[in-house]
Amino acid sequence: MGNINKVILEHACRIAGEVGAKAVLLYAAVADDLPIVDDPGICMNIILVTKGDEEIPEKFKNCGLLIHVPNVNLTRVGQVKIAITKGIAMGLFTQGDKLVCVSGVPRFGYVDSIFIVDVGKEFEILVSGNFGDMAQGVYPEVFGAVMNLALELAAQGREGRKVGTIFVLGDHEKVMQLSRQMIINPFMGYTDEQRNILNPDLKETIKEFSAIDGSFIVKDNGTIVTAGRHLSAAMDSRDFPQGLGSRHIAAAGITSLTDAIAVVLSESTGNVSVFKTGKILVSIEKPID
Numbered sequence: 001m002g003n004i005n006k007v008i009l010e011h012a013c014r015i016a017g018e019v020g021a022k023a024v025l026l027y028a029a030v031a032d033d034l035p036i037v038d039d040p041g042i043c044m045n046i047i048l049v050t051k052g053d054e055e056i057p058e059k060f061k062n063c064g065l066l067i068h069v070p071n072v073n074l075t076r077v078g079q080v081k082i083a084i085t086k087g088i089a090m091g092l093f094t095q096g097d098k099l100v101c102v103s104g105v106p107r108f109g110y111v112d113s114i115f116i117v118d119v120g121k122e123f124e125i126l127v128s129g130n131f132g133d134m135a136q137g138v139y140p141e142v143f144g145a146v147m148n149l150a151l152e153l154a155a156q157g158r159e160g161r162k163v164g165t166i167f168v169l170g171d172h173e174k175v176m177q178l179s180r181q182m183i184i185n186p187f188m189g190y191t192d193e194q195r196n197i198l199n200p201d202l203k204e205t206i207k208e209f210s211a212i213d214g215s216f217i218v219k220d221n222g223t224i225v226t227a228g229r230h231l232s233a234a235m236d237s238r239d240f241p242q243g244l245g246s247r248h249i250a251a252a253g254i255t256s257l258t259d260a261i262a263v264v265l266s267e268s269t270g271n272v273s274v275f276k277t278g279k280i281l282v283s284i285e286k287p288i289d
């Protein structure tokens with residue numbers, strides 16, 4: 001497959017040059033034997049997309065820019081969506097940027113797809129073009145960690161059961177004013193470090209509490225304020241698109257009245273959606289089995 005991979009990468013790089021793309025997004029899982037073009041003028045800016053803690057191929061270790069995505073099986077469009085969403089949050093991409101995305105099937109180890117995305121205009125990829133402040137007010141690594149958690153929960157569930165939950169990030173004081181506690185706060189009494197969403201020791205605890213009704217309220221720096229919180233600022237369902245449930249309505253309501261971001265995992269569909277200013281900015285389909 002090496003020859004096919006080389007041909008596809010060369011074409012992706014030439015397309016990037018011809019359309020003035022900002023970068024080529026390349027998935028490490030399908031790039032192990034991918035020969036990099038020797039001429040730096042053909043492909044100067046490759047951003048490597050890696051899954052979880054997978055080993056980065058030696059030839060890419062000096063790549064510079066990395067986007068880490070969760071270690072779950074996504075459709076090709078899902079792969080592109082999560083990479084671009086996290087890239088926007090990291091400040092790598094903005095409105096008007098063009099990206100060439102090279103993807104494939106990791107278990108087969110070869111690339112087979114080239115996506116050209118005009119960030120902010122590609123409505124199949126991003127639901128709303130108004131994403132300039134997608135992660136404003138929240139540390140990018142916190143937003144990235146929450147997206148990973150939500151997608152892992154979508155793929156794995158909890159003890160064989162589907163789960164649905166909401167993570168509300170940032171502007172926590174106002175969010176707390178517009179919500180009420182449904183259970184005793186399970187994070188009360190712990191240090192900020194112990195209850196920070198970036199703490200790897202906390203991952204399984206968060207997944208366990210995801211089965212509880214209500215939302216996680218998270219500070220901009222990743223400190224979890226509480227779980228099991230009912231969001232009182234729900235939008236009128238008549239003003240919301242058909243087919244979306246109470247969690248989405250609650251997320252739209254709280255983000256319309258605060259500067260928070262809400263990441264919603266749908267229990268029924270397994271899709272993960274990001275809300276800001278009362279609108280869905282992006283929706284990523286459930287990981288495939």
